[in-house]
Amino acid sequence: MLKILKYSFYDLMRSRWSYVYFAFYLLLGIVLLFLNNDLSKAVITLMNVIIVLVPLIGTIFGVMYYYSSKEFTELLLAQPLKRSSIFLGQYLGVALSLTMSLILGLGIPFVFYGLFESSAIWDFSLLLITGAFLTFIFTALAFNIALSNENKIKGFGYAILLWLCLAIIYDGLFLMTLIMFEDYPLDKVSLIGTMLNPIDLSRTLILLKLDISALLGYTGAVFKQFFGTNFGLMVSFVMLTVWVLLPVVRIVYKSKKKDF
Amino acid sequence: MKFKLALYATLIWGGAIYAQTIEVCNSCELSSLKSAIAIAKDFDTIRVQKGTYKEHNIVVDKPLTIVGVSYPVIDGELKGGIITITSDNVTVDGLFIINVGTSYTEDYAAIRVKRSKNFVIKNLVLEKLFFGIYIEKSSYGRVFHNKIIGDAVAEYNSGNGIQLWHSNHIEIEYNYVEHVRDGIYLEFSDDCLIKNNVSAENLRYGLHFMFSNNDVYQDNTFENNGAGVAVMFSKHIKMLNNTFKENWGTASYGLLLKEINDAEIIGNTFEENTIGINIEGSNRIKYKNNNFINNGWAIKVRGACYTNSITENNFLYNSFDIAYNSKVNDNIFDKNYWSNYTGYDLDKDGIGDVPYRPVKLFSYIVNRTPETIILLRSMFIDLINFSEKVSPVFTPDNLLDHNPQIKKITW
Numbered sequence: 001m002l003k004i005l006k007y008s009f010y011d012l013m014r015s016r017w018s019y020v021y022f023a024f025y026l027l028l029g030i031v032l033l034f035l036n037n038d039l040s041k042a043v044i045t046l047m048n049v050i051i052v053l054v055p056l057i058g059t060i061f062g063v064m065y066y067y068s069s070k071e072f073t074e075l076l077l078a079q080p081l082k083r084s085s086i087f088l089g090q091y092l093g094v095a096l097s098l099t100m101s102l103i104l105g106l107g108i109p110f111v112f113y114g115l116f117e118s119s120a121i122w123d124f125s126l127l128l129i130t131g132a133f134l135t136f137i138f139t140a141l142a143f144n145i146a147l148s149n150e151n152k153i154k155g156f157g158y159a160i161l162l163w164l165c166l167a168i169i170y171d172g173l174f175l176m177t178l179i180m181f182e183d184y185p186l187d188k189v190s191l192i193g194t195m196l197n198p199i200d201l202s203r204t205l206i207l208l209k210l211d212i213s214a215l216l217g218y219t220g221a222v223f224k225q226f227f228g229t230n231f232g233l234m235v236s237f238v239m240l241t242v243w244v245l246l247p248v249v250r251i252v253y254k255s256k257k258k259d260f
Numbered sequence: 261m262k263f264k265l266a267l268y269a270t271l272i273w274g275g276a277i278y279a280q281t282i283e284v285c286n287s288c289e290l291s292s293l294k295s296a297i298a299i300a301k302d303f304d305t306i307r308v309q310k311g312t313y314k315e316h317n318i319v320v321d322k323p324l325t326i327v328g329v330s331y332p333v334i335d336g337e338l339k340g341g342i343i344t345i346t347s348d349n350v351t352v353d354g355l356f357i358i359n360v361g362t363s364y365t366e367d368y369a370a371i372r373v374k375r376s377k378n379f380v381i382k383n384l385v386l387e388k389l390f391f392g393i394y395i396e397k398s399s400y401g402r403v404f405h406n407k408i409i410g411d412a413v414a415e416y417n418s419g420n421g422i423q424l425w426h427s428n429h430i431e432i433e434y435n436y437v438e439h440v441r442d443g444i445y446l447e448f449s450d451d452c453l454i455k456n457n458v459s460a461e462n463l464r465y466g467l468h469f470m471f472s473n474n475d476v477y478q479d480n481t482f483e484n485n486g487a488g489v490a491v492m493f494s495k496h497i498k499m500l501n502n503t504f505k506e507n508w509g510t511a512s513y514g515l516l517l518k519e520i521n522d523a524e525i526i527g528n529t530f531e532e533n534t535i536g537i538n539i540e541g542s543n544r545i546k547y548k549n550n551n552f553i554n555n556g557w558a559i560k561v562r563g564a565c566y567t568n569s570i571t572e573n574n575f576l577y578n579s580f581d582i583a584y585n586s587k588v589n590d591n592i593f594d595k596n597y598w599s600n601y602t603g604y605d606l607d608k609d610g611i612g613d614v615p616y617r618p619v620k621l622f623s624y625i626v627n628r629t630p631e632t633i634i635l636l637r638s639m640f641i642d643l644i645n646f647s648e649k650v651s652p653v654f655t656p657d658n659l660l661d662h663n664p665q666i667k668k669i670t671w
């Protein structure tokens with residue numbers, strides 16, 4: 001598995017797209033800092049970008065990589081190798097290289113701008129950790145989609161639909177539900193609703209740091225326990241890990257059964 | 261004029277000639293404050309030496325100066341009120357007063373001032389108290405540089421740090437109050453000045469006004485109280501250069517205004533409160549040059565607030581700038597700096613070319629269904645906020661800042 005991981009990783013490192021992705025974040029970081037002059041405000045803006053863009057790029061890139069390396073995969077399958085290690089290796093290769101582009105691309109301008117002396121360092125590291133989690137989650141989901149669909153166009157379609165659903169439509173439905181049932185106690189429902197969507201989950205994680213004063217304005221013991229203590233942070237991280245593991249397990253399961 | 265000066269000089273000199281100093285210490289002839297007061301004549305000075313004096317219900321009924329030498333302890337042994345001042349021209353200085361009794365029928369205080377004028381209470385340290393300094397029907401007094409440290413746990417069985425009742429022209433300066441119910445409480449007290457105090461970690465309010473008019477409070481710090489300052493049913497209050505910090509919780513405000521008219525709120529800083537200012541039924545208030553930084557809601561307008569002007573303030577990184585619960589607006593927002601402003605300034609005059617709408621649709625939704633707060637900063641919320649911005653349906657459509665500043669305002 002490690003060998004395949006290495007091949008995928010180096011393959012991606014040489015590919016144009018990794019550089020484009022890296023350059024995009026580098027540029028974003030530099031421009032944000034140039035325009036804002038304020039680290040903590042730049043972190044807020046970055047949060048908005050990361051929560052929307054990282055999943056999008058993760059899904060598209062994952063699907064794209066799977067389809068484009070299909071012939072190589074078939075070649076590997078002819079060798080005496082475990083199927084799970086082939087696909088997990090590829091998956092980790094993609095996810096790791098994307099994460100690296102993200103961390104380096106955003107990290108370099110911020111470090112040059114004096115991140116280590118700033119109080120925003122914790123917010124910023126939280127942001128990067130969340131970004132990394134999102135990359136792993138959405139690449140895994142993308143591999144799932146690609147494994148289940150032989151048709152490239154269909155695969156891409158589903159990938160974009162998945163992103164659209166989780167990034168925007170889910171929140172719309174969520175909001176509608178909350179407003180429709182506003183007469184009932186909703187604090188548990190709203191927390192559970194957040195847990196079920198990795199994008200919402202990472203958003204909440206960052207809210208915990210940035211908007212805690214507003215979040216505590218709501219009357220509710222469950223809310224208070226969740227947001228007022230480290231409990232919320234811990235639960236969110238556990239849920240994010242679950243969100244990585246579930247699709248990965250399905251990759252292993254699906255790849256074993258798939259007929260090539 | 262010269263005659264007057266001469267008269268004063270005679271009076272002061274005369275006083276100095278007749279005034280005596282009476283020493284009190286544990287091993288002296290006079291070993292209690294009470295006995296010293298009993299033999300003292302008007303305008304005498306009582307010097308209390310270091311030691312512990314177990315006394316309560318000390319009544320100061322003559323114009324005396326009571327000075328503690330290196331903080332003698334007056335221990336009330338939880339039996340009731342400790343010092344009561346009933347005479348004019350009394351000064352109490354440098355005592356350490358502890359163990360005030362708790363009662364549900366009487367407001368026992370470490371120092372109570374009753375119908376007195378020209379009193380000075382300074383350099384006291386009060387601990388383990390019920391009420392700290394209780395001033396009733398008195399005027400022209402000074403409460404200066406005291407430290408009041410309570411141990412209040414519940415609102416119903418705790419008292420206030422400094423309480424004024426029907427008292428006018430009192431100056432409260434450089435005091436430090438913590439862990440009581442209300443740090444400083446004014447009821448029916450007019451023309452008072454509250455300056456340079458720190459009020460922190462109190463159960464209810466840092467500073468509380470009720471039916472008190474023409475008061476000024478400035479340069480105070482209110483930190484981590486149940487709610488910073490509550491100003492209720494009062495007129496012509498000036499609030500200048502205070503700091504309101506970290507008042508977090510479901511009913512926590514930096515500043516709560518209820519039925520307040522003609523006040524001025526200038527130069528204050530509101531930082532990291534759940535709600536910076538909560539306004540209800542308050543009219544003709546001038547908000548100018550305030551900083552609102554990292555609050556949940558910078559200003560929450562509950563209703564019946566008319567002709568307020570909110571100008572030249574900085575709104576920095578608040579989750580919500582302004583929240584309204586109605587569609588009617590009669591307040592003026594002008595020339596503020598909003599960190600959430602996204603417009604441009606093509607003519608480079610420092611004023612944004614597009615008006616800013618401080619009320620977001622989402623703040624209206626959160627008002628209706630508080631649980632939706634969990635969707636804060638979601639992309640979907642940004643989308644609906646944007647559509648509301650383009651054509652307001654739920655939020656007041658005339659609530660606009662026509663001259664949003666491009667740069668943070670300094671003053």
